Amino acid sequence: MPVYIGIDWSTSQHEVAFLNEAGAVIARLTVPHTRQGFLQLELTRERLGVGPGDCLVGVETAHNLLIDFLWGRHYTQVYVIPPGVVKGARGRYGQSGARSDCGDARLLADLLRTDRARLHPWQPDSLLTRQMRAKVSWIHHLTQNVVRLANRLRAVLLRYYPAALEVFSQLTLPITLEFIRAYPTPQAATALKLADFEAFARQQRYSHPRRLPGCFARLQSPQLQANAETILVYQDEAEQLATLLLGMIRTKQASLGQLRALFQRHPDHDIFASLPGAGPFLAPALLVKFGDDRRRFPTRASVQALAGTCPVSDFSGKRRVVKFRRACDREFRHIVQQWAIHSLSASVWAQAYFERVRPNCNSKSHAYRCLGNRWLAIAWKLWQTGQEYDEAYHLRQRALRSKPRR
Numbered sequence: 001m002p003v004y005i006g007i008d009w010s011t012s013q014h015e016v017a018f019l020n021e022a023g024a025v026i027a028r029l030t031v032p033h034t035r036q037g038f039l040q041l042e043l044t045r046e047r048l049g050v051g052p053g054d055c056l057v058g059v060e061t062a063h064n065l066l067i068d069f070l071w072g073r074h075y076t077q078v079y080v081i082p083p084g085v086v087k088g089a090r091g092r093y094g095q096s097g098a099r100s101d102c103g104d105a106r107l108l109a110d111l112l113r114t115d116r117a118r119l120h121p122w123q124p125d126s127l128l129t130r131q132m133r134a135k136v137s138w139i140h141h142l143t144q145n146v147v148r149l150a151n152r153l154r155a156v157l158l159r160y161y162p163a164a165l166e167v168f169s170q171l172t173l174p175i176t177l178e179f180i181r182a183y184p185t186p187q188a189a190t191a192l193k194l195a196d197f198e199a200f201a202r203q204q205r206y207s208h209p210r211r212l213p214g215c216f217a218r219l220q221s222p223q224l225q226a227n228a229e230t231i232l233v234y235q236d237e238a239e240q241l242a243t244l245l246l247g248m249i250r251t252k253q254a255s256l257g258q259l260r261a262l263f264q265r266h267p268d269h270d271i272f273a274s275l276p277g278a279g280p281f282l283a284p285a286l287l288v289k290f291g292d293d294r295r296r297f298p299t300r301a302s303v304q305a306l307a308g309t310c311p312v313s314d315f316s317g318k319r320r321v322v323k324f325r326r327a328c329d330r331e332f333r334h335i336v337q338q339w340a341i342h343s344l345s346a347s348v349w350a351q352a353y354f355e356r357v358r359p360n361c362n363s364k365s366h367a368y369r370c371l372g373n374r375w376l377a378i379a380w381k382l383w384q385t386g387q388e389y390d391e392a393y394h395l396r397q398r399a400l401r402s403k404p405r406r
Helices: 035-048 065-072 083-093 101-118 127-160 174-182 186-190 194-203 209-220 228-265 269-273 279-290 300-307 330-343 348-360 364-385 391-402
Strands: 003-008 013-019 025-032 055-059 078-080 312-316 319-323
Touching (some): 003 035, 013 101, 025 035, 025 101, 035 065, 065 078, 083 101, 127 279, 127 330, 194 209, 228 269, 228 279, 269 279, 300 330, 348 364, 348 391
Parallel strands (some): 003 055, 055 078
Antiparallel strands (some): 013 025
């Protein structure tokens, strides 16, 4: 006889409720987030006389040591239930709006008992996919921090040393940051000779030596000068920001190299590498969002909803409202939107579709989401069938479907 286990987890302790087939609570306990606490859960199950294979476990997260423990103990029917589903179902047991951790544990177990047909048991991805997922998340985090620190450094340089922003083409280039570290004041830049500047560029392995005279001319051109006190106030911060940015950029480049190596080994590499505009980062980023389990997204609409590219429709009688989807994986939505942007220069179909829908959209971002939504439907089909993307085949199929029926 199956037993339904609901676990309301936290970082320090977990509320656990055991329900039988009739929905009655047959055991409750609070276990600390320790190995001894996890073993208490095992001991309770053994006292009830049920095996791990007969237990259906509902929990709100897949990213917890408790999940690893359950899988290690052969609990194969683990269901990850979104917090929004739990929140929306609390009205089953009362209308007051009151909630408690033990009440949520019971609710998780009861949702498994009554709504299991709508839920899908969680299957852990392969080690390779999980390694890639960690790298994608880390690179995304580094990118956000590089942008944040670069904006701070730009503001500081505009205050006391604007010439440093105009020497090379981008602030986040390693040579620009090394220049700020080597010559952190306007006086140091003014005293620089062309020969010394060229020697510095060679030391940094600058790949465009013909541009150096123009870079040097911009550096030596008349600039607004900050007073000595202002320079003294901001000089140290600029050097420290440049050092932090250099470290982050080099770490990001190394992580991208590791991600590419992992991606090359993945069985689904050819599918996602064939997507137009995906490139060396977005292709593996899309792969890890899809994962390995083909049953996780049974329809294209399920992956589109998770990515937040499709809107939410609200129909009631004559009332019809289409709203922006806020409940989604925002990192996934950002990845898909970036893919849509890059695909415009890599796919004739994408460019034509974007030009057709743009006049009917409120903004460019809206049009990119529409394009990303279509791309996700294509990617889902390729992922399910194991095929690579073929632009010529896609265009032929669209032409056949657009022909009028006789």
